[in-house]
Amino acid sequence: MKKNSTANFIKVLAFFLAVVLQGKAQTKSIILGRPTNQSVTASVLFDQPVEFYLEYGDHPNLFDHTTPTMNNVVNRPDEVDIQGLTSNTKYYYRLRHRPGTTGPFSFSPQYTFRTQRAPGSKFRFNVEADEHLYDKKGVRNMYKVTLANQAKDSADFMLSLGDIFGDDHTPLETTSADMDALHKDYLQYLTEVCHSMPFYVCLGNHEGETGYYLNQTPPNNIAVYGTNSRKYYYPNPFPNSFYTGNTTNEPYGIGLPENYYAWTWGDALFVVLDVYRDCSINDKPQNWDWTLGFTQYSWLKTTLQNSNAKFKFVFAHHTRGQGRGGIKTAKGCEWGGYSGANNTNYQFDTYRPGWGLPIHQLMKSTGVNIFFQGHDHLYAKETLDSLVYQEVPMPADSTYEIGMLANADAYTDVTLGGTGHLRVTVEENCVTVDFVRAYLPQDTVGGLHQNGEIAYSYTVGPCTQTAVTDKITAESSIALYPNPAENFVNLTVRKPSDQDQKFELVDLQGQIRKTQILPSGSTDCRFDVVHLPKGVYAVRWLDGNESVRVKMLVIK
Numbered sequence: 001m002k003k004n005s006t007a008n009f010i011k012v013l014a015f016f017l018a019v020v021l022q023g024k025a026q027t028k029s030i031i032l033g034r035p036t037n038q039s040v041t042a043s044v045l046f047d048q049p050v051e052f053y054l055e056y057g058d059h060p061n062l063f064d065h066t067t068p069t070m071n072n073v074v075n076r077p078d079e080v081d082i083q084g085l086t087s088n089t090k091y092y093y094r095l096r097h098r099p100g101t102t103g104p105f106s107f108s109p110q111y112t113f114r115t116q117r118a119p120g121s122k123f124r125f126n127v128e129a130d131e132h133l134y135d136k137k138g139v140r141n142m143y144k145v146t147l148a149n150q151a152k153d154s155a156d157f158m159l160s161l162g163d164i165f166g167d168d169h170t171p172l173e174t175t176s177a178d179m180d181a182l183h184k185d186y187l188q189y190l191t192e193v194c195h196s197m198p199f200y201v202c203l204g205n206h207e208g209e210t211g212y213y214l215n216q217t218p219p220n221n222i223a224v225y226g227t228n229s230r231k232y233y234y235p236n237p238f239p240n241s242f243y244t245g246n247t248t249n250e251p252y253g254i255g256l257p258e259n260y261y262a263w264t265w266g267d268a269l270f271v272v273l274d275v276y277r278d279c280s281i282n283d284k285p286q287n288w289d290w291t292l293g294f295t296q297y298s299w300l301k302t303t304l305q306n307s308n309a310k311f312k313f314v315f316a317h318h319t320r321g322q323g324r325g326g327i328k329t330a331k332g333c334e335w336g337g338y339s340g341a342n343n344t345n346y347q348f349d350t351y352r353p354g355w356g357l358p359i360h361q362l363m364k365s366t367g368v369n370i371f372f373q374g375h376d377h378l379y380a381k382e383t384l385d386s387l388v389y390q391e392v393p394m395p396a397d398s399t400y401e402i403g404m405l406a407n408a409d410a411y412t413d414v415t416l417g418g419t420g421h422l423r424v425t426v427e428e429n430c431v432t433v434d435f436v437r438a439y440l441p442q443d444t445v446g447g448l449h450q451n452g453e454i455a456y457s458y459t460v461g462p463c464t465q466t467a468v469t470d471k472i473t474a475e476s477s478i479a480l481y482p483n484p485a486e487n488f489v490n491l492t493v494r495k496p497s498d499q500d501q502k503f504e505l506v507d508l509q510g511q512i513r514k515t516q517i518l519p520s521g522s523t524d525c526r527f528d529v530v531h532l533p534k535g536v537y538a539v540r541w542l543d544g545n546e547s548v549r550v551k552m553l554v555i556k
């Protein structure tokens, strides 16, 4: 009798659990990565036991292909390769899954991805850097706003330039479980956009994947933990017929570290560097201690020299690791070849005998257009030898000024506060880089700013399009002089207008500090800036339907 009641109880409990599992929403994540001309990889994770597969096709809502059905292990990501695709094609897909092994398969919304673009194609990609959700610099609700803005861009993929996953602040106490949790933490955010925007990560200093840490009582160190966790959750590229990169296998379960890699997409070459893994001298390398290592340097040289791409983009967390600034640090040591406080003593051949050119000169000689970096937590744009050095802002800074306050002094040209991402549009003869600002709803109440506004935009190449609503341009129809200005600035237009024109002097917060009316038929007016604090300003006016701005500096 007792045996029967126990059996009945187990049956009831099993039925109850089945009902609960059926009724409870599955928590899942899908992160796309390593897209090629004929494949993409989806990393899929559920917090409950399921059967699942992907269905896909090249027309909306017509899923005429499926991947094999798989059974998961709870909270363990499975990498699903979708192969045999056609290049330069937009694909549509859904995730089908059911709890356990019975019942109907539910389906996700329709997601999309692209295979490699053909030369001549117009496409977009996004860049963010220094998410910092593991410390107080990063605010989760702010990050969600930036990601939601990115979701509107129809970008083919996104790159993070590091300081995203790891936390090297307590290198001796951080455990493997800690690193696993830190990496897994981002799935909940990235899955909101990376189901349709493949994700690439470039390593930052706080990932802790440095040569120094790799050498500390391996495999029990944060570098081994971090590399394995990153590879476990995120499908970064490894060398194959589509990608090149690091071919050196590492021990302790790491295999290929997937830390540097390159690929071609449309008319552009993308090169992602790791400036940390070969730095093994100590935990705080200095000057010439910083190095890509000869193997990575040689790969970079070959990659850049062998590419015929019309545009070339190089990404790293920062030139030489842990300095501050763009073109200032670019002149020194392995990056620029010079030593000394003012970078006046060229010593590259002494410190790197037989290598050839320093990294900057190598990029310049091979036609690199833009070098993207993070680390300094602000928007900054400089140019050195026609090569743009682009510092990428934080996506999760709810103060909007962490980097401006801390690091703007390290830059010599455009610096802007604000939070958000960079949206890069590549066209046949033109690249447009937009800084898309993100704002929390409570910070737009006054109407001064709008979430999604373009804070700064510039182009590389002979662009013809001008359809940007709020554009700062250096190539405009007006001239400002002197610039920088101390007491006043003269404004001259090339052609007089038959109507009065209004010019506004605005500060970095978008506040109008001065207004001047240029009467019809006139070509010159003057702004008095003697009472303005020193800093970056812009002269703004309406040119047709376009709000145009030209940057100016006030000095004291």
Ligand SMILES: [Fe+2]
Binding pocket: 130, 132, 162, 163, 204, 375, 376, 377
């Ligand atoms: Fe950072």
